[in-house]
Each structure stands twice: as structure tokens, then as C-alpha cells.
Amino acid sequence: MLFGGTGVQTKVVNMYKTFLNKDIIPTMPSQGSMGEADITILGHIGLAMIGEGHVYYKGKKMPTKEAFEKAGVKKISLFGKDALSIISSNAYSGALAGLALDEMKQLANISKYVYALSLEALNGNIAPMHTETQKLRPFPGYVGAAKKINKILEGSYLWEKDTTRALQDPLSYRDGAYILGTLDTSINKLDNLMKIQWNSSDDNPGVAIGAVSKSDRYQEKKVYVNGKDFKGAVIPTANFEPMPWVVEFEANAIVLAHNSLASAQRSNKLLKPQFTKLTRFLGTKNTVHAFGAMQKPFVSLAAKNQALANPISLNYLPVAGDIEDIATNAPEVLKRVRKQIDNLYHIYGMELLIASQAIDLRLQKNPNLKLSAETEKMYNEFRKVVDFLEYDRPLTDDFRNAAKFLKEYK
Numbered sequence: 528m529l530f531g532g533t534g535v536q537t538k539v540v541n542m543y544k545t546f547l548n549k550d551i552i553p554t555m556p557s558q559g560s561m562g563e564a565d566i567t568i569l570g571h572i573g574l575a576m577i578g579e580g581h582v583y584y585k586g587k588k589m590p591t592k593e594a595f596e597k598a599g600v601k602k603i604s605l606f607g608k609d610a611l612s613i614i615s616s617n618a619y620s621g622a623l624a625g626l627a628l629d630e631m632k633q634l635a636n637i638s639k640y641v642y643a644l645s646l647e648a649l650n651g652n653i654a655p656m657h658t659e660t661q662k663l664r665p666f667p668g669y670v671g672a673a674k675k676i677n678k679i680l681e682g683s684y685l686w687e688k689d690t691t692r693a694l695q696d697p698l699s700y701r702d703g704a705y706i707l708g709t710l711d712t713s714i715n716k717l718d719n720l721m722k723i724q725w726n727s728s729d730d731n732p733g734v735a736i737g738a739v740s741k742s743d744r745y746q747e748k749k750v751y752v753n754g755k756d757f758k759g760a761v762i763p764t765a766n767f768e769p770m771p772w773v774v775e776f777e778a779n780a781i782v783l784a785h786n787s788l789a790s791a792q793r794s795n796k797l798l799k800p801q802f803t804k805l806t807r808f809l810g811t812k813n814t815v816h817a818f819g820a821m822q823k824p825f826v827s828l829a830a831k832n833q834a835l836a837n838p839i840s841l842n843y844l845p846v847a848g849d850i851e852d853i854a855t856n857a858p859e860v861l862k863r864v865r866k867q868i869d870n871l872y873h874i875y876g877m878e879l880l881i882a883s884q885a886i887d888l889r890l891q892k893n894p895n896l897k898l899s900a901e902t903e904k905m906y907n908e909f910r911k912v913v914d915f916l917e918y919d920r921p922l923t924d925d926f927r928n929a930a931k932f933l934k935e936y937k
Contacts, residue, residue: 533734668712790874794825
């Protein structure tokens with residue numbers, strides 16, 4: 528509406544403003560949209576504008592009429608195209624996309640720190656991130672991730688000579704910059720697509736204020752209006768179609784699944800002496816199980832994220848008398864992606880916990896072992912939240928706290 532392509536009364540736009548300023552939040556279902564504009568569920572916002580339905584006022588749910596009386600708000604009367612413009616929008620799906628992108632940017636940032644500490648925990652090889660390696664195959668996402676990881680690892684013992692270090696690590700480590708960089712590429716692409724979505728009108732019909740016909744062809748001329756009070760065009764559109772960004776979020780879901788599996792693989796490798804030269808399951812002389820059975824949670828979550836990566840935008844049936852025979856299931860796509868993001872925070876949290884345990888064991892063997900300044904900072908901050916596993920203990924709270932730590936880590 529702010530773009531000016533909807534043709535609504537000013538009072539409709541002002542009502543959205545009033546809702547924000549008065550802390551009035553209309554209630555609406557989170558299910559029921561097929562992803563070709565969130566038509567049926569956005570109708571509940573229109574109900575609130577005319578004083579019907581329910582809202583949250585200052586955090587308490589109540590009838591809209593009661594909330595308006597308390598807040599001193601007057602309902603509005605809808606006219607002309609108002610109602611259609613309220614519902615002919617992908618506002619709900621677009622909002623979910625915004626939340627997903629915000630959560631994913633933090634995830635992508637911390638993932639490189641977790642990976643760097645995990646590489647130190649393995650005593651891994653930094654050659655795949657070497658500057659000359661980047662030049663040989665300069666995919667932007669890979670190069671950006673490799674440079675970031677190198678910067679994080681500045682000053683680490685990994686840059687020093689070690690004749691016991693493997694020439695080539697398992698692919699979940701060796702390909703790390705590619706896997707993490709692909710997520711960066713996906714986020715950047717989605718960012719650009721959503722900026723178009725959020726700064727455009729997806730209404731149908733669309734209104735082009737001030738537009739003047741430049742054609743003599745009837746089918747083009749007929750959409751223009753040259754009246755006393757309005758000059759422009761009212762045009763039937765398909766601008767409610769969110770497919771350009773919905774399918775990219777589905778591609779993004781595959782990238783998230785790859786990152787989930789890679790993290791799970793790295794955690795598994797850290798628990799095996801043949802890769803770390805440390806104790807089995809990173810145990811101490813006082814543990815029996817250590818992290819042995821704790822492989823199952825991150826493997827389970829990685830499997831869930833793999834399942835959530837399956838496309839759902841193709842699952843629909845025709846409606847509206849078979850006129851609306853295409854759909855995207857945009858809200859469901861976004862809900863799946865957000866669930867994947869939350870799962871991946873937990874997977875990374877477990878990798879961080881396991882990597883920190885390996886670092887502790889390395890420090891016990893070599894107190895002079897030098898972490899990078901960035902990984903040491905993360906390690907020290909994390910150890911304020913989750914302790915070293917000296918004795919077997921329930922780790923459920925530790926896993927939960929590790930995920931929370933990563934969501935908030937700066």
C-alpha cells in the first residue's frame with residue numbers, strides 16, 4: 528500500500544499505522560493460505576479494521592470492539608477496492624520470509640566460527656581455504672567464506688607446522704568453505720528478491736497513478752483512466768504470484784539440509800580417535816559414555832532437516848472454480864525453512880559442545896596450544912554457559928543452552 532499501487536482510501540493505510548502505535552494486533556489463523564496471496568487469513572485484519580473479530584491489545588486478547596473502546600480508536604468503513612487490497616497480498620508469507628532471513632543471517636555468521644573451532648578441535652588442514660586455492664575456482668560464496676574463516680583463524684596453531692596433521696581431511700571439513708559459502712550465496716539471492724517483494728505492490732488489480740497511455744491498441748488503452756479526480760491505470764495483474772522467491776526458499780532449504788548433514792558429520796569425526804588422536808567419544812578417565820550416545824540427537828535433527836528440504840510448493844489442487852489452478856504453499860515453505868534453521872542452531876550447538884571438549888583435551892596434552900583470538904573468545908564465552916564434561920551427566924540442558932548461546936552470540 529505504501530508503494531501506491533493499490534488504490535485504497537488513506538484511512539485504510541492509517542489504520543495499519545494506528546494498530547502499530549496503539550499496540551493492537553489483529554488475530555488471524557496461521558494456516559489456510561495456498562500461497563497465491565494470503566487471501567483468506569488476511570481477511571481477519573480487515574475484520575479488525577471494521578471493528579469485528581478479535582485482537583490483542585497490550586498483550587491481552589479481546590474482541591476488537593472492546594479494544595477500540597479502550598484505545599480510543601474508531602472503526603472504518605471500507606469502500607471500493609479497500610477490502611480486496613487488504614487481502615490481495617502476500618503480507619503473511621513475506622513476514623515469515625523476513626523472520627527466516629533475519630534468523631538465517633545470524634546462523635550463517637556463527638556457523639563459520641563453529642566450523643573454525645571445530646577445525647582446531649580436529650587439528651585440521653587449512654589448505655582448502657588457502658588464498659591460491661581461492662583463485663583456482665573463485666565461486667563468490669566459497670571465496671567469501673574462505674576469507675572469513677581465514678580471518679577467524681588468524682593466529683591459530685593450525686598455521687604452524689605439524690607432521691601429524693592429515694594432508695586431506697574428511698570432506699565435511701575439507702569442503703567447509705564451499706558448504707558454508709553456498710548458504711551465503713543463497714541468503715544474498717533471497718535478500719535481493721525479498722527487497723523487490725517488500726518494496727512493490729502485489730495487488731490485483733494494480734493501480735498506476737499518473738500513468739498515460741502510449742499506445743493505440745485497444746487492449747492496452749482500455750486500462751487507462753483520464754478523469755477529473757484521477758489519471759492513471761487500473762490493470763489486471765498476476766503480481767500476487769510469489770513464485771520467484773518461494774522456489775528460492777525451497778532451494779535454500781536444500782542448502783540448509785546440506786549444512787546440517789555436514790555439521791553432523793564433523794561432530795561424528797571429532798568423536799573418533801582415528802581422526803583426532805584423542806580419546807574415544809572424547810571421554811576422560813572419569814567417564815564411561817562421554818559423548819558416545821550423544822551422536823543420536825544431531826543425527827536425528829540432520830535427518831529431520833533433510834526431510835524438511837523436500838519441496839511442498841508443488842502440492843496443491845485447483846480452487847475458485849478451477850480459475851486458481853496454480854499455488855506455491857508459500858507459508859508452509861517458510862515454516863519449514865524456519866524449523867530447519869532452529870534445528871540447525873541445535874546441530875551447530877552440539878558441534879560447538881563437542882569441539883570445545885576436544886579443545887579441552889588438547890589443552891590438557893599441550894597447555895601451550897594456541898587458538899586464534901576469535902575462536903578462543905567463543906570458546907571462553909561458551910565455557911561460561913556449558914562446562915567441560917569431566918564426568919558423565921545428562922546433556923539435554925547443555926544442548927539447549929548451546930543452541931541459545933549461538934542464537935545470541937555476537
